[in-house]
Amino acid sequence: MKTIETIRVLAASVITVVVTVGVARFSYTPMIPEMMEALGLSQSVVGMLATVNYAGYLTGALLITRISDLGLKVKLYQLGLVVAVASTVLMGYTTETWLWFVLRFVSGLSTSAGMLLGAGLLMSWLIKNNEKSELGVFFSGIGLGIVLTAVIAELIKGPFSWDQQWVIYGLVGLALLVPAWRWMPDYRACALPRTGNAGANEERSRFIVILQLAYFCAGVGYVVTATFLVAIAESIPALSGHGWLIWLVAGLSATPACWLWDVFTRRWGQWTALYLAYTLNAVSILMLIINTSMLSVMLSAVIYGASFIGIVSMMLAMVGRVFPENPSRPMSRLTFSYGIAQMLAPAVVGYLADVEGNYTNGLWLTLLVMALGVGVLHLARRTKGSETNTALSG
DSSP: OOOHHHHHHHHHHHHHHIIIIIIIIITHHHHHHHHHHHHOOOHHHHHHHHHHHHHHHHHHHHHHTTOOOHHHHHHHHHHHHHHHHHHHHHGGGOOOHHHHHHHHHHHHHHHHIIIIIHHHHHHHHHHHTTOOOOOHHHHHHHHHHHHHHHHHHHHHTTTSOHHHHHHHHHHHHHHHHHHHHHTOOOGGGGOOOOOSOHHHHHHHOHHHHHHHHHHHHHHHHHHHHHHHHHHHHHTSGGGTTOHHHHHHHHHHHHHHHHHHHHHHHHHHOHHHHHHHHHHHHHHHHHHHHHOOSHHHHHHHHHHHHHHHHHHHHHHHHHHHHHSTTSTHHHHHHHHHHHHHHHHHHHHHHHHHHHHHSSSHHHHHHHHHHHHHHHHHHHHHHHHHHHHHHHHHHO
């Protein structure tokens, strides 16, 4: 039975993810058509704003790999919350494109603070307080963020102008900031004893390099569906005008899935759970290829939401447990690989769609990458076992 303190800490962490990922990042998705219609933005500007946001996220992930001071991590984590809200509100107070680029970039930085620093700090707190070192509840905030932005978008797109909508998203984030800040523990008291060679062990670890490649493959499986699922749905007459609903379904599926994957992991083991999550993600892609009926697309969204969030949660929790002294560092290394996939894959699949007039071959390519990911994941498992045996014998 979790104590009141543990519940509050977990709630604060989840709310932080909702603010820094849901509000700061996912609110842009429903705002794209609003800004294009009101301001006549081109597809290239819209795409570049998304790319700049990813670049901010990647930059944050890269910077976090170089930070070991716990006090600095806590300060940057708290700053990320403030920046997430401010960068969202300010989007509605300018029509200068260059300033939008700046705001989306710093919004990406805030996302990396909330996700990566937040996950690492929470992992340290859980270990320090003898709680289960699982991050399923934490990553449910991603699904909640999707649900929140989808629902808000549907409520405000009629009565409010595009600039007012940005301010509303920011005010929602500000309201959520209050409980997140009040229930946040003193993470500076969660430092674990250092052995002096933790960073060196990670740098020498072949396991983490192979796992990065496996996570890159997962990033391809995540971002292609996230980018094109709504477009595929909108191309189906029965779903035309309901793309937001498909995204909502994916978010609703992702929200409880993290906790369910933790339960599955306890019973069947983390590697079996990861194999299954990768396979299910591949199945969701296959369903979009072989059948575009309303039922198939809806079911694909459910499987996709449940599987991608499970992969993220279990992979980052696993490296946090393997390298507990500075969990944010290996988490950031994995996320950097995941982010590279998010920048490259949509461009490739989008190009194929432009050339061929459909997403079929792009989806087949994505499916192939996910299949490769399962193989690389198995190699990572074998490598981890080999490194563990070597350390024990040494």
